[in-house]
Amino acid sequence: MTFAVHAIRFASRPGVRGQHFLGHDARSHEPHPTAYSVWLATDGEHTVLVDAGIDPDRPAPIDGLVFHGSPVDGLAALGVDPAQVGHVVLTHLHYDHTGTVAAFPAARFVVQRAELAYWTGPVAARIRREQWLVSRADVEHLTGRARDRLDLVDGSVEVVPGLEVHHVGGHTAGMQVVRVRTAAGPVVLASDAAHFAENLDADHPPPILHSVPDVHAAFDRLRELAGPDGIVVPGHDPAVAGGNTVVRLA
Ligand SMILES: [Zn+2]
Secondary structure, three states, X not given: OOEEEEEEEEEEEOOEHHXXXXXXXXXXXXXXXXXXXXXXXXXXXXXXXXXXXXXXXXXXXXXXXXXXXXXXXXXXXXXXXXXXXXXXXXOOOOHHHHOOHHHOOOOEEEXXXXXXXXXXXXXXXXXXXXXXXXXXXHHHHHHOOOHHHEEEEOOEEEEEOOEEEEEOOOOOOOOEEEEEXXXXXXXXXXXXXXXXXXXXXXXXXXXXXXXXXXXXXXXXXXXXXXXXXXXXXXXXXXXXXXXOOEEEOO
16 A cells, blocks of 8 residues: 655745754855645545644744645645544644644544653753744643543554654754655655755754764764655755646645
């Protein structure tokens, strides 16, 4: 059995390069448009959503977001009702990846144990660079109302046959990436392990990160997981969907 994989781009934001590449240089002020997406993997039996995006009806902690719809609208365009979603893999717990968790009444939520431990531990709330990046309401939903559907995992785990998560760290403590078996070969959903193709191609980390060495190790791991026949899908790169809001990746 193989999966079809779609990217659903629900928002865009005009950014600058300095927000996406670590260190200041002469190009830091240059425009650098940013896409916000979730990803859907379906094989006729399983419906897996990768990340939960942002709820357009709630205030987001960043300026300039232009919504194309909600992630749930994107699923509807693909004929998927939220109640059909069996798993929501949360690649990490930044607000732009958890915003609609409450919309999936039957889904199991797959999160690395190290990720939840970091955001609910004593340190993250004290780090100014980090604290605004997490939605306490979303974390409270996962550990409260949805706690019986929260699957905390460690390392590499097969979620359903043909779809695996792999802990890579780097961007956040428990950052995980998703490898999906498709008819066209492996599709590796990098999410924020590589925001843009340029992060990977130029070996240039993003400025928001947990560990520089682990970001570079994650770049290597993404390539290794894709292998010679696979593709790596960066998390915030507008080139992935072009001008579309829903695009089939494989
Ligand atoms: Zn993100």
